[in-house]
Amino acid sequence: MKSFSDRLMDAIDAKENPSCVGLDPRFDSMPQYLREQCRRKYGETFEAVAECFLEFNKAIIDAIRDEVVAVKPQMAFYEAYGAPGVNAFKETADYAKKHDLLVIEDAKRGDIGETAKAYSDGHIGKVKSWRGMKECFDVDAITVNPYLGFDGIKPFVEDSMQYGKGAFVLVKTSNPSSGQLQDTPIILEHPSLPELQRRFGDQSRLRLSELKELIDAADETVIAPNYVRTASFVDDWGEVCRGVRGYSSIGAVVGATYPEEARTLRKLMPSTYFLAPGYGVQGGNAADAAACFNTDGYGAIVSSSRAIMYAYRDETGGNICPEEEFDVAAKAAAIAMKEDLVSVLRQSDKCPW
Amino acid sequence: MKSFSDRLMDAIDAKENPSCVGLDPRFDSMPQYLREQCRRKYGETFEAVAECFLEFNKAIIDAIRDEVVAVKPQMAFYEAYGAPGVNAFKETADYAKKHDLLVIEDAKRGDIGETAKAYSDGHIGKVKSWRGMKECFDVDAITVNPYLGFDGIKPFVEDSMQYGKGAFVLVKTSNPSSGQLQDTPIILEHPSLPELQRRFGDQSRLRLSELKELIDAADETVIAPNYVRTASFVDDWGEVCRGVRGYSSIGAVVGATYPEEARTLRKLMPSTYFLAPGYGVQGGNAADAAACFNTDGYGAIVSSSRAIMYAYRDETGGNICPEEEFDVAAKAAAIAMKEDLVSVLRQSDKCPW
Numbered sequence: 186m187k188s189f190s191d192r193l194m195d196a197i198d199a200k201e202n203p204s205c206v207g208l209d210p211r212f213d214s215m216p217q218y219l220r221e222q223c224r225r226k227y228g229e230t231f232e233a234v235a236e237c238f239l240e241f242n243k244a245i246i247d248a249i250r251d252e253v254v255a256v257k258p259q260m261a262f263y264e265a266y267g268a269p270g271v272n273a274f275k276e277t278a279d280y281a282k283k284h285d286l287l288v289i290e291d292a293k294r295g296d297i298g299e300t301a302k303a304y305s306d307g308h309i310g311k312v313k314s315w316r317g318m319k320e321c322f323d324v325d326a327i328t329v330n331p332y333l334g335f336d337g338i339k340p341f342v343e344d345s346m347q348y349g350k351g352a353f354v355l356v357k358t359s360n361p362s363s364g365q366l367q368d369t370p371i372i373l374e375h376p377s378l379p380e381l382q383r384r385f386g387d388q389s390r391l392r393l394s395e396l397k398e399l400i401d402a403a404d405e406t407v408i409a410p411n412y413v414r415t416a417s418f419v420d421d422w423g424e425v426c427r428g429v430r431g432y433s434s435i436g437a438v439v440g441a442t443y444p445e446e447a448r449t450l451r452k453l454m455p456s457t458y459f460l461a462p463g464y465g466v467q468g469g470n471a472a473d474a475a476a477c478f479n480t481d482g483y484g485a486i487v488s489s490s491r492a493i494m495y496a497y498r499d500e501t502g503g504n505i506c507p508e509e510e511f512d513v514a515a516k517a518a519a520i521a522m523k524e525d526l527v528s529v530l531r532q533s534d535k536c537p538w
Numbered sequence: 539m540k541s542f543s544d545r546l547m548d549a550i551d552a553k554e555n556p557s558c559v560g561l562d563p564r565f566d567s568m569p570q571y572l573r574e575q576c577r578r579k580y581g582e583t584f585e586a587v588a589e590c591f592l593e594f595n596k597a598i599i600d601a602i603r604d605e606v607v608a609v610k611p612q613m614a615f616y617e618a619y620g621a622p623g624v625n626a627f628k629e630t631a632d633y634a635k636k637h638d639l640l641v642i643e644d645a646k647r648g649d650i651g652e653t654a655k656a657y658s659d660g661h662i663g664k665v666k667s668w669r670g671m672k673e674c675f676d677v678d679a680i681t682v683n684p685y686l687g688f689d690g691i692k693p694f695v696e697d698s699m700q701y702g703k704g705a706f707v708l709v710k711t712s713n714p715s716s717g718q719l720q721d722t723p724i725i726l727e728h729p730s731l732p733e734l735q736r737r738f739g740d741q742s743r744l745r746l747s748e749l750k751e752l753i754d755a756a757d758e759t760v761i762a763p764n765y766v767r768t769a770s771f772v773d774d775w776g777e778v779c780r781g782v783r784g785y786s787s788i789g790a791v792v793g794a795t796y797p798e799e800a801r802t803l804r805k806l807m808p809s810t811y812f813l814a815p816g817y818g819v820q821g822g823n824a825a826d827a828a829a830c831f832n833t834d835g836y837g838a839i840v841s842s843s844r845a846i847m848y849a850y851r852d853e854t855g856g857n858i859c860p861e862e863e864f865d866v867a868a869k870a871a872a873i874a875m876k877e878d879l880v881s882v883l884r885q886s887d888k889c890p891w
């Protein structure tokens with residue numbers, strides 16, 4: 186079975202475009218005529234909201250399917266409307282797959298043991314039912330959170346191997362406060378890390394001076410930002426999921442808004458595919474995103490959501506074009522993004538085509 | 539409006555029981571007769587699985603409603619079956635609330651900006667629709683993940699204040715690999731942390747010896763396990779959500795399986811309510827869980843899932859009692875857990891009743 190990383194890279198080659206489009210539907214941003222159409226059909230219900238999201242997504246998918254390799258629906262916006270919203274998510278994913286797009290679900294799930302397995306089974310694997318195992322969401326890949334350690338990641342690694350799927354683990358996220366936990370300087374290496382950890386006992390903190398005989402003797406003590414440690418875990422966890430093209434199906438989320446950190450992480454995780462959100466509305470540009478790519482021109486898929494989906498509106502919510510042409514505007518924005526990225530990759534000699 | 543923390547504490551007083559029951563339905567663990575009943579009604583479909591989960595949960599809720607203060611449904615097990623599963627989750631939550639139980643949703647959500655807001659709106663707040671704002675899941679509290687920093691927590695804090703709801707932030711989780719990211723020794727305090735962070739530049743790691751002039755001069759450098767830093771954030775984030783009884787509605791998840799860490803965290807976060815999973819099947823006992831309580835006898839709600847829900851079965855999946863009496867067995871297990879906890883709290887002079 187072809188690995189997710191190979192499927193992703195083949196799709197990127199076929200379309201000569203390493204980008205994907207986020208599908209983050211918001212009630213407020215839906216075209217008026219579409220909202221009205223769904224209201225007439227389903228009343229003022231969550232079912233109508235969900236139908237509106239689905240119809241909107243289908244039109245976007247029709248418009249961009251020949252341009253980009255994947256869609257990245259953000260589960261939060263669907264599940265906010267309960268079961269009808271989740272159903273619209275599932276139908277969106279099915280529609281995208283039917284039209285030869287990969288589906289990268291942005292869900293940032295993270296739990297432990299059997300619970301992590303339930304998430305993995307439901308989203309990329311198979312769940313138990315009367316006739317053995319059956320797919321539920323069946324997306325191609327999903328984003329996951331590393332805070333609980335490997336217990337939370339293991340089922341995704343196993344399902345990725347078994348079903349040719351993938352996962353992207355949060356390493357350095359694109360948001361302003363990502364540094365609070367991710368950038369903290371940590372003691373990455375120490376000749377006796379367990380001894381160092383034991384020293385805390387029931388104390389929550391120790392002055393470095395109280396650790397002098399442990400730390401001073403240790404010329405090998407290495408300090409690093411916390412995301413470096415997460416990166417080393419992800420690199421390690423993904424080792425068993427390498428595809429024939431050399432990249433692992435266990436990727437990393439690395440925000441296009443932090444190019445310096447992206448360059449560091451790129452060197453640390455040469456075989457890890459990066460999902461790079463933050464291009465567009467969040468402030469990342471193509472040059473920033475280019476830091477996520479390897480010198481072979483692969484290793485990253487750049488994502489943009491609002492700037493593509495809502496290209497028909499300006500920042501104040503006014504319409505730039507007739508709202509019925511939201512899909513045409515999205516297609517133009519997706520093409521512009523592709524050209525922007527490819528041109529920057531060409532300039533830095535990283536374009537494979 | 540009464541804060542979530544006050545509602546929780548009042549309920550704990552009324553029932554003289556600081557424990558809650560996890561509702562983690564698994565297809566394999568459902569009683570045969572119930573599975574068969576649902577199969578006959580809905581065929582071999584996910585709707586039938588969802589109906590089975592709901593009927594099972596309702597019977598458990600009927601059995602334990604006078605004993606415990608809250609249920610903690612784990613969303614993973616429901617969403618694994620798509621929209622029907624999510625619907626069963628919603629109906630379970632509604633049924634529990636109608637029977638005077640608080641609902642603490644275990645979902646461990648974590649995202650950024652508008653996406654985090656969509657999660658919060660959908661689960662504890664209100665979402666936009668035609669007639670203004672409307673509740674969707676409307677649970678009392680939800681578990682959330684801190685890896686993305688305050689961007690991911692802010693909407694939950696705001697909705698908690700606005701709607702009398704709450705959130706429990708993962709700090710030290712109950713699972714074996716929780717230490718991988720949570721226990722790492724970090725530099726918690728340094729006279730110039732920004733300068734220290736800048737020194738990394740485009741390097742991913744530095745030997746302590748290369749930082750000698752920065753670190754050696756700094757007698758104030760303080761080292762701590764990573765969960766201590768998360769704890770200080772949670773304490774800070776929850777400050778605005780204090781109820782009249784002194785505790786914040788922004789709580790912390792602290793596993794009952796790590797009593798030493800729990801004691802440390804208890805001292806660091808005196809006003810934070812702990813949700814303590816891990817009692818029962820995961821190996822935590824009442825004495826371990828007692829470490830999560832303050833000397834006033836409050837400050838923690840202990841959770842058990844499998845040991846209560848599936849008390850009718852032994853470890854090998856054989857039935858201990860007729861499977862039709864699974865609810866009776868669950869009630870007995872919930873009472874035993876209550877007595878176990880209260881007795882240990884009494885022994886350590888921490889029992890408020």
